[in-house]
Amino acid sequence: MKLQASLIAAACALALSACGGESPQPADPAFATPPPAPTTPADTTTPAGTAPADDTATPDVPVDAAPLDGTSTATGETGAVDAAGATPAAAGDAAVTGCSVAIEGNDMMKFNVSSITVPASCSEFTINLTHVGRLPEAAMGHNVVIAATSDMAGVAADGISAGASAGYVKAGDSRIIAATEMIGGGESTSVTFDVSKIKDGGPYEFFCSFPGHAALMKGSISVG
Incomplete structure (x- = not known):
C-alpha cells in the first residue's frame, strides 16, 4: 500500500510540473466581458388618437378678449355707450x-332737442318743459328763455346778476321774447308767446x- 501511494504522489508531481507548476486561477470578474445585451426594436408606434408632442407649438392666445379701456378692438374708436350697448343719438328737431311742443332738461345739463320749428299757421305757441332729472332747483335748475341769438349772451349774463330769487331772468328785460319759471328735478312748467315776435329778424x-x-x-x- 505504501508503495502504491508513493507511485500516485510521484505521478501527480510529474503532472503538475508539466502544466507549469501552477494551479489555474479563476478569471477576475472585474475584467470579464459582459454578455451582449439583447436588442429589442424601439417602439415608435403612437397610441391611437394621440397627437405627437410638438415642442415648437405656440400657446393659444385668445384674440377676442375685450380691452379694459372700452376701446373697440375692431375700430380702435371710443365713444359714449349706454347700458344697452348703443350710442345715444344726437338731439334733433323737436316733435x-x-x-x-314738449321738451326735456336733465341732470346732465342738456335739453333733449336742439331745434324747434314753429308752424307758420300758429299765432301763439306753447313750450312745455319737464325736468326729468332728480337734482333740486338750487343745484340743477332749468328754464327756457327765448331771445335773438345776438342778445343771448347779454340776457344770460344779466340773468345771473338778477340771482336765484329772480329765476336768473332780469325783470322787464325787453330782449326776452318769452321765459318759463325755473324748475328742479321732477317738475314741469310752460310758457306761451306770440309767434309774430320770431317771424322777422333773428335768428x-x-x-x-x-x-x-x-x-x-x-x-x-x-317759424317754418
Whole structure:
C-alpha cells in the first residue's frame, strides 16, 4: 500500500510540473466581458388618437378678449355707450304737436332737442318743459328763455346778476321774447308767446339761463 501511494504522489508531481507548476486561477470578474445585451426594436408606434408632442407649438392666445379701456378692438374708436350697448343719438328737431311742443332738461345739463320749428299757421305757441332729472332747483335748475341769438349772451349774463330769487331772468328785460319759471328735478312748467315776435329778424335761440347752462343747453327756434 505504501508503495502504491508513493507511485500516485510521484505521478501527480510529474503532472503538475508539466502544466507549469501552477494551479489555474479563476478569471477576475472585474475584467470579464459582459454578455451582449439583447436588442429589442424601439417602439415608435403612437397610441391611437394621440397627437405627437410638438415642442415648437405656440400657446393659444385668445384674440377676442375685450380691452379694459372700452376701446373697440375692431375700430380702435371710443365713444359714449349706454347700458344697452348703443350710442345715444344726437338731439334733433323737436316733435311739434299742433301749436305746442314738449321738451326735456336733465341732470346732465342738456335739453333733449336742439331745434324747434314753429308752424307758420300758429299765432301763439306753447313750450312745455319737464325736468326729468332728480337734482333740486338750487343745484340743477332749468328754464327756457327765448331771445335773438345776438342778445343771448347779454340776457344770460344779466340773468345771473338778477340771482336765484329772480329765476336768473332780469325783470322787464325787453330782449326776452318769452321765459318759463325755473324748475328742479321732477317738475314741469310752460310758457306761451306770440309767434309774430320770431317771424322777422333773428335768428332766435331758446336756452336755459341757470348760471353756466346756456353754453350747452340751447337751440334754434324759428317759424317754418
